[in-house]
Amino acid sequence: MFCFQCEQTAHGVGCVDLGVCGKTPDTSAAQDLITFELMKLAVAAEGRPPTAELALTFMEALFTTVTNVSFDADACAGLAQTIAERRLAWTHGQDVVLEAVAEPGALFESATTEGSCRALLVLGLRGMAAYAYHAHVLGHHDPRVDAWLVGGMAQASRSHSVPEWLELLHDFGMVNFACLELLDHANTSCFGDPEPTEVSMRVQPGPFIVVSGHDLHDLSMLLEQCENSGVDVYTHGEMLPAHGYPALRRYSCLKGHFGTAWQNQRKEFSELPGAVLFTTNCLMPPLSGYQDHVFTTAMVAHPGVSHIDADPDGHKDFSRVITRAKELGGWAEPHNFTGINGGSTLTTGFAHHAVLSVADTVVGAIESGQVNHIYLVGGCDGALHGRNYFTQLVESTPADSLVLTLACGKFRFNDLDLGTVGGLPRLLDMGQCNDAYSAVTVAQALAKALGVGINDLPLTIVLSWYEQKAVCVLLSLLALGVKNIRLGPTLPAFVSPGVLEVLASDFGLAPTSTVQNDLVSQ
Ligand code: SF4
The missing domain is CATH 1.20.1270.20 (Substrate Binding Domain Of Dnak; Chain:A; Domain 2)
Known part of the structure; x- marks a missing residue:
């Protein structure tokens, strides 16, 4: 191979x-x-x-x-x-x-x-x-x-x-x-425009299902079937932003969020008394101790793991997942989970509609100097060393800056309390990796309101990549003319020196370096 x-x-x-x-x-x-x-x-x-x-x-x-x-x-x-x-x-x-x-x-x-x-x-x-x-x-x-x-x-x-x-x-x-x-x-x-939402990481007593991946349609069908069934639902990984969508959060069985980013699943699921449903990528081969808790759907598959298929109308029957959750029973007492920095709540829902609804506040804060810089720190998380760079970078951002984030790389820092600036929370979670669309939409709107080009904004973009969705998002940013992106924690093996040279000279693309260097070099 x-x-x-x-x-x-x-x-x-x-x-x-x-x-x-x-x-x-x-x-x-x-x-x-x-x-x-x-x-x-x-x-x-x-x-x-x-x-x-x-x-x-x-x-x-x-x-x-x-x-x-x-x-x-x-x-x-x-x-x-x-x-x-x-x-x-x-x-x-x-x-x-x-x-x-x-x-x-x-x-x-x-x-x-x-x-x-x-x-x-x-x-x-x-x-x-x-x-x-x-x-x-x-x-x-x-x-x-x-x-x-x-x-x-x-x-x-x-x-x-x-x-x-x-x-x-x-x-x-x-x-x-x-x-x-x-x-x-x-x-x-x-599902409606996402709204800013605080999400608890406390798992309530009783049977529950943890849902991972990106597919909101699967989550919606599962919530419909879990409502009034006595089984609660917790998001995992890239499913966190689901809490911001009005038509999903209306389900009382959607209780909170469990776990950090995908690469920690083998540790976090090992003692989990609940069922787990993977709707998209980020499945790791399950360990034997919890393999029979795990279900896959759509294209996700692993030998020995139960798979839920759609019927010809696209409907999925999740009763096997619900039954397994009831068998496992959940925790007897509330289980307090924390993020990697010890925080117990997460906030999400700052997609383009929510941010642009306060565009005047953001523009005013930039013009008055209350907000001096915006950092977009987004992309995937991963297991390899060097990714604490992203935690340190966000921790080191100045108090007069905003930090926009998206995708699962944010689990490195999204439980940090960065406070507020200009009447806004400093850390704004825009959603899943595909919500890079929101980040670009907001950047374009700010550039227009300030009468400058997108590359003239006080904006630093630092992307963490892991898999192929990050590749297509990066190609979109480059096609839109976004320059000087920092990419890390390492450069892709499939980018040859010749292509890298073109990306560096034509687009200013550069690898992440040190936190201090990347904070000041825009
Ligand atoms: Fe798996 Fe990545 Fe190695 Fe391919 S390059 S086999 S996706 S770890």
């Missing part, structure tokens, strides 16, 4: 014997085959707009290959076979020869500019597919996104000059921003 798609890849180069994430060589080979067959299907499908069904195939298959989604080699091999059969039916049994990818094992090579650009595009498409899928289950689609999921894979199977690759990556970044907007619209039109 060779996989280098995430930040924790072995030795910063690539996983070759076994994934650091736990992905086996069989699963890795099957996921390479999925990608290879998708490229062939994409080439076969070129020249006509994709049907909804074809776009869904690309969403599901690309999403399956995102880090920490599927550990099920048989399911992945079956999916690759289905894609191949579909293509053969279209081409009347003829094979499709890809221009630049000879076989599944030759998909990625990091050393060359071509290999690096192909990796950026394919990995970005994997991330976008996850966002498109979340919008899809809520009934929202964008034909531009659907067309790019297919056409982008066809383009990734070819050779291009460097300027052509840069144009492709720019166009992809723009369409991914449209996808982020689509998902924002899907979430807010179904």
Whole structure:
């Protein structure tokens, strides 16, 4: 196997014997085959707009290959076979020869500019597919996104000059921003605009379910089925921002939040007397002590873990999860959980609508000098050393600055009390990783109100990355012309020195350095 798609890849180069994430060589080979067959299907499908069904195939298959989604080699091999059969039916049994990818094992090579650009595009498409899928289950689609999921894979199977690759990556970044907007619209039109909400980390006595991942539709169906069942629901990881949505928080069974970021799950779930549902990525192979507490749904899968499928109408019956929670019974007394800095409550819900509803206050605070700087510290958390940088950075931000955050990297600091500035809480949690859309929307609105460009704002962007959604978000920020982003804690293995040079010279992209250096260098 060779996989280098995430930040924790072995030795910063690539996983070759076994994934650091736990992905086996069989699963890795099957996921390479999925990608290879998708490229062939994409080439076969070129020249006509994709049907909804074809776009869904690309969403599901690309999403399956995102880090920490599927550990099920048989399911992945079956999916690759289905894609191949579909293509053969279209081409009347003829094979499709890809221009630049000879076989599944030759998909990625990091050393060359071509290999690096192909990796950026394919990995970005994997991330976008996850966002498109979340919008899809809520009934929202964008034909531009659907067309790019297919056409982008066809383009990734070819050779291009460097300027052509840069144009492709720019166009992809723009369409991914449209996808982020689509998902924002899907979430807010179904569940309302998030409102600032304080969330407790105390687990009440009695049976409960912990829900992880990003899929608000799954959470909504689960809450509907848990209401008045005697089983409470707690969010985990990237599901925390769900508490801000009016149509989700109205459920009395949605009690609070359990746990910190995904990489701590094996420790935090080991003594958990509750059921756990994984709706999207961030599953770690469960330890035997709690494996029978765990359920997966959608593309998330692990051998030996119960899976909840949707019926043909998209409805999911979570009664097995609810029954398991009742069997486990929960804690007898209230269980006080704390964040990594000892805080017991978290605040979320500062998406674009909430922040822009007080835009005059923010602009006034900037103009009067009460707020001197804004830090956007967002992205994924991860297990490798060096991530306490993000805690130290936020702790060190000056008292006259705002800190915007999103995604699960915030669990490094979101239980800190940073106080207020200019009548606003200093720490504003904008939501999940896809809520990078909110951050850009707010930055664009502030720039407009202040009569400056987005790069002239007193804004420092520090991104922590782990998996492929961070890749597509980064490509969107670059496509929108956002410059001088700091990226850490390490640079992606799939970015070659040549591509890095372009990103540094054209966009000012730089690795994170020291807290003191990054606080002052804007
Ligand atoms: Fe390694 Fe990351 Fe690939 Fe897992 S997803 S095999 S940890 S590079």
